[in-house]
Amino acid sequence: MSSNPIFYGSHITKIFGDHTALDDVSFTVRQGMTLGVVGESGSGKSTLGKISLRLLHPNNGDIYFQGYPIWGMTPTQIREMRLHVQLIPQDPKNALNPAKTVWQSLCFHMAAQKVERRRWRDVAVDSLAKVALGPEYLEAYPAELSGGQAQRIAIARAISSRPDVLVCDEAVSSLDKSVQAQVLNVLCRLQQEMGLSLFFITHDLNVVDYMCDDVLVLNNGHVVESGNTREILDHPQDAYTRELLTAKEGAIREVES
Ligand SMILES: Nc1ncnc2c1ncn2[C@@H]1O[C@H](COP(=O)(O)OP(=O)(O)OP(=O)(O)O)[C@@H](O)[C@H]1O
Numbered sequence: 001m002s003s004n005p006i007f008y009g010s011h012i013t014k015i016f017g018d019h020t021a022l023d024d025v026s027f028t029v030r031q032g033m034t035l036g037v038v039g040e041s042g043s044g045k046s047t048l049g050k051i052s053l054r055l056l057h058p059n060n061g062d063i064y065f066q067g068y069p070i071w072g073m074t075p076t077q078i079r080e081m082r083l084h085v086q087l088i089p090q091d092p093k094n095a096l097n098p099a100k101t102v103w104q105s106l107c108f109h110m111a112a113q114k115v116e117r118r119r120w121r122d123v124a125v126d127s128l129a130k131v132a133l134g135p136e137y138l139e140a141y142p143a144e145l146s147g148g149q150a151q152r153i154a155i156a157r158a159i160s161s162r163p164d165v166l167v168c169d170e171a172v173s174s175l176d177k178s179v180q181a182q183v184l185n186v187l188c189r190l191q192q193e194m195g196l197s198l199f200f201i202t203h204d205l206n207v208v209d210y211m212c213d214d215v216l217v218l219n220n221g222h223v224v225e226s227g228n229t230r231e232i233l234d235h236p237q238d239a240y241t242r243e244l245l246t247a248k249e250g251a252i253r254e255v256e257s
């Protein structure tokens with residue numbers, strides 16, 4: 001598998017008032033691979049995600065998509081980038097308009113993403129099939145969906161514009177453990193089928209262990225360590241990573257007991 005960087009951040013600093021949320025953070029998402037960004041609440045994960053989606057301006061540094069700095073792009077390049085880098089939100093029910101059917105939400109997205117109108121029906125049915133949902137879900141309203149179904153619809157919506165990178169911010173945190181596994185499996189399968197690269201924000205090292213080729217550990221806006229997931233989980237060099245691992249082991253024991 002290729003290991004070219006498709007999406008990376010270089011020396012990102014973000015300061016809110018007198019609080020430094022991110023301090024000189026760099027990361028790399030390799031083509032077709034998953035980078036996990038892990039850390040406790042308030043460590044700066046979502047701030048990094050928002051900067052990566054060009055929703056929040058960094059004080060220093062830039063994010064590069066296919067080699068182009070996203071904060072230096074022309075409006076045309078920004079529109080193009082938005083086709084290729086999509087968000088999977090934490091709370092899919094809030095992210096779907098409650099007054100619109102799944103079909104209407106997908107059409108709104110496809111129109112914004114410049115999918116040709118004559119292809120909408122085929123793309124919508126195909127995107128639902130990719131997340132293991134039948135075409136009957138096109139007529140459903142968000143209130144009629146379970147959390148797992150809503151998250152799969154949010155994924156279907158994101159992949160309808162054939163993106164290269166999915167930024168997932170706590171994409172399974174609001175789901176029960178068994179439904180989490182279903183959604184993670186859908187993402188893994190899509191990654192293989194579509195060659196997607198995932199920027200996967202989570203506070204859960206079990207999810208990192210399951211999903212991520214590489215991991216970046218954030219503590220209070222600082223990178224404490226980064227690299228191959230297996231090496232870092234098996235041989236953590238930093239005390240903070242060891243603390244997170246202890247919490248992970250504790251969580252597993254709670255589930256087992
Ligand atoms: N818009 C903002 N204005 C001021 N401070 C902010 C803003 N957004 C985030 N922060 C602060 O930056 C820090 C990092 O926040 P962030 O949301 O990135 O953390 P997080 O790692 O995603 O946490 P969680 O796991 O709880 O989602 C926090 O101290 C937060 O209070």
Ligand SMILES: [Mg+2]
Binds near residue numbers: 045046047
């Ligand atoms: Mg967050």
